[in-house]
Amino acid sequence: MCFEKDHPYKSLQTSIKHNNQEHIYFDVSQLNPQLFSQLPYCLRILLESTVRHSNNISIENKHVQQILNWQQNVMPSSELPFLPGQVIMHDFSGLPAIIDLAAMRDAAVRLGVDPNVIQPKIATTLLLDYYNIEADVARKIVRKTTDTNNTTNLECGYELCPFHQEKTICADAIERNQQLEFERNVEKLQIMKWSAAAFERLSIVPPGISVCQQINLEYLSKLIILEKDNDKHITFVYPDTVIGTDTHTTLCNGFGVLSYNMGTIEAEAAMFGQPIHIRLASVVIGCRLVGQPHFMSTSTDLISALMKYLRVIGLDHKYIEFFGLSLNYLTIADRSSIAHLCVEQGALLAYFPLDDLCLKHFSRTGRDPSFIDKMRHYLVAAKLFSDDVQHQNIVYTNVYEFDLCTVIPNCSGPKRAQDKVSLCSMKSDFQECLTAPLGFKGYNLPTDQLDRSVPISPDEILKHGSVTLAAITSSTNGISHATSLLTTGLLAKNALDHGLQIPSFTQTYLSPGSGVVTTYLRESGTLKSLEKLGFHITGYGCKECIQNEEMNGLKPDIKQIVNENNLITTGMISGTRQTQQRHSLIKANYITSPPLVLAYALAGNVLIDLEQETIGFDNEKFSIRNIWPSRQIIEEIEDEIIIKKIFNQINEKIQIGNPQWNSLKIPSVNTYPQYPWAEYSTYITRPPFFDTITKQNPISKTICIDNARVLLYLGDDVSTDHISPAGSISRTCPAAKYLTQKGQTKK
Known part of the structure; x- marks a missing residue:
């Protein structure tokens, strides 16, 4: 043109x-x-x-x-x-x-x-x-089998998610999934x-x-x-x-x-x-x-x-x-x-x-x-x-x-995702929740139990507000999540450089949404730092698993201490779903950003003002502000x-x-x-x-629609995207019956 x-x-x-x-x-x-x-x-x-x-x-x-x-x-x-x-x-x-x-x-x-x-x-x-791509197989496993001649053979298989008993994705199964996808x-x-x-x-x-x-x-x-x-x-x-x-x-x-x-x-x-x-x-x-x-x-x-x-x-x-x-x-x-x-x-x-x-x-x-x-x-x-x-x-x-300037980091919880708490208010808000009447935010804890604590080691004390679960899980906002994970990785690196560690009573998980996140962490050199702090990649995308008590169980001795002392411990998670019953013994659960999950894990407790107070051991304490990576460094x-x-x-x-x-x-x-x-x-x-198109009857002359009926009566903004046949075909639907009659089998 x-x-x-x-x-x-x-x-x-x-x-x-x-x-x-x-x-x-x-x-x-x-x-x-x-x-x-x-x-x-x-x-x-x-x-x-x-x-x-x-x-x-x-x-x-x-x-x-x-x-x-x-x-x-x-x-x-x-x-x-x-x-x-x-x-x-x-x-x-x-x-x-x-x-x-x-x-x-x-x-x-x-x-x-x-x-x-x-x-x-x-x-x-x-x-x-x-x-x-469909997730047909998960983590590759090798089993030893013995035949009738007492000969030992190695048999390769693929492991299912132990919670869902469904097929999940792991890195070493991608090649097999793609092979099945091509065949299908x-x-x-x-x-x-x-x-x-x-x-x-x-x-x-x-x-x-x-x-x-x-x-x-x-x-x-x-x-x-x-x-x-x-x-x-x-x-x-x-x-x-x-x-x-x-x-x-x-x-x-x-x-x-x-x-x-x-x-x-x-x-x-x-x-x-x-x-x-x-x-x-x-x-x-x-x-x-x-x-x-x-x-x-x-x-x-x-x-x-x-x-x-x-x-x-x-x-x-x-x-x-x-x-x-x-x-x-x-x-x-x-x-x-x-x-x-x-x-x-x-x-x-x-x-x-x-x-x-x-x-x-x-x-x-x-x-x-x-x-x-x-x-x-x-x-x-x-x-x-x-x-x-x-x-x-x-x-x-x-x-x-x-x-x-009005964008303030916050956490959602301790019981409902819609209850947002600004970072600067987390300490005071949790203190109020402990004694508030039992309800959406309250735990109705008697005042004589507020100072209850149990020493775990010379440097570690388990008490109300202690972070017993820190889970960085998959998110829905794509690259923004990857950038957030990069911030987390750099924070982990800076924390290690300053001698900071995560308490032994904190259970840690890292379950990214995709391999993009792993690329960010590996190429930036921060994946090793996260692993040294206990955040090892446990899988991709199976974010519901993090809600299962069997999958994210506390250590047996920590379970006993929390249960016997009626401690209100906390779980920090960066996923998109919040539930009070993530673990029966973790009674306070917060959704927040991945770097804040790590920050609270390093602090060991939510009863702290991360902006003003310091964390670390008595001989050397640091403010989170001192080790938080700048946006400029992250972008570079x-x-x-x-x-x-x-x-x-x-x-x-x-x-x-x-x-x-x-x-x-x-x-x-x-x-x-x-x-x-x-x-x-x-x-x-x-x-x-x-x-029906011929040189004598081009398409403009062959189209003749008489007595047409409405196929779909739809509202505004409905496109072919909404009605396209994408996804699986139910075994009981007419399309499945038709294909079966044609000799087709489920693939």
Whole structure:
């Protein structure tokens, strides 16, 4: 579309030179300099895309004016045609699109057309890792068996979770799980691999590559796109934009790439260059961030506090854009999580404009430094790069200010997750809980029992408030959790350097949510520090296990002391669930951030003001403030060591693939440009939608729907994502009966 000689906005095409290379871009600020200077950055990106794709047919001048004059829109939201820079799909949503492409090639051949003309018009990527893997096996074990000849044999097996008696994931079972996954999905993987060879603008990220949603999206995002016309020897440059079929696509808005979550039908339309329709909000909120966060606050604290503030404002059917000097205190992971959660809470779009932190972060993910310079050069020239001068003129519907100083670390408990206690109030609050009437927070302890204590060793005393369980478990906020674990690891390292140890009566657990966390800890050199303090990785993701008394039992002698003396001891946990009965003898349980779990474990008791009091032995005591790692140190280690390492690993894995994927046999695309459908397959079959199309009766004339009935009557915001057949098939449902009749067995 950029290269059309009769483009309706050809007069806005402007050249820009960088390192002796000339590029063309649309300088949309020339449309109306005053109105453009007042546009929020998210609308500037939309305006550039609308101008670039204008054709006076599906995208017209009225749509351009609709964005320029967005404040005059009287409807809560109006539709706007939009074409993204790229499409990202995961396997469940991508498979139907691939099957449709293959069926179109069959139709092309039947009509006497070269099948190779069927190609996506927009770069499309399929991620085959998102939801596919099933945990068939767990930790590998070896058993000795004796046969009838008294010969001893070694038999390999896989251990089940002792609490659930279900299959769980451990690192040494991943290879076997992937092997079973390939056997189960060989048909699907074959057509996926064939499509990668058959379609020029389609690429596949093979199974076994994924780290997490954000890393995948950062890896695929380009910030800017260079599109070449080899015939005219010119290159256009424009901002990257994304639509994706996974709900996590909106994470991209956290690092300046405008992104929307869409259903498969919309994504497939975009692949062929057909504009989809997004909702243009009539309300664009500006959220100015000011102040400096508390030194002990984590990403989780910050995100939770900001989202609570935004819930009060209300985000339904609105755009929100973040700005302010304090944006520098938010990592790319923080921004991405916030952008995604805002959409989860009803916002149409939540956007963090491109700034220095975005470019700095992308430079550390292995991007070519000269390309980063080219990004900056274009973004500044196009007035798409965020700075304080630009923001002085921007007009928002409303501007709300959030002070990061109000973000205070807290704990939830001791009995209910909704009872939050600020860190500075933990000591006094627990003291009140001990004597308060028995209830949601009280334990009704007689005053003559408050000072009850039992010496465990010359340096250790077990008493009310003693931390007898410290569990760092899986969480739901992705990379933010990994950053929080990095903080915990650095705190552990600093604690050991100062001679601090965890009391012997404290039971410790470390159960991360994914291998990303392990990578963070290992590459930063802090995993060994955590292990020296007793935090050994016990597994991945089986977070319910931590609630089982058999799994996290106290030491027998500690059990007896706690029981005989009626001590109100505490459990500190960083998981997402809180229960009073985590252990029958641990009567007070708090949910808090991973580093605070470690801090309280080091202190040994919650009856302490961690901000003001010291911990350690009498001859050498330290304040937590002295050993708490700064955000600057955390970000430097994360960016310089970990992020670069992860992206190098992803790049290497994508280049190498994995043995199962590489050995997967597919027909030669040069010999068979059409997909060879399996005749008796009940999974991958050619759809009949194009069978009635002929040269005389194209598709526009063959569609005739009479007496149609409603298939689904649904409410607002329900997409194909909600009704797609993802997951297991129940043995008793009609689909299972049909497959059984076809001779299929459960796989």
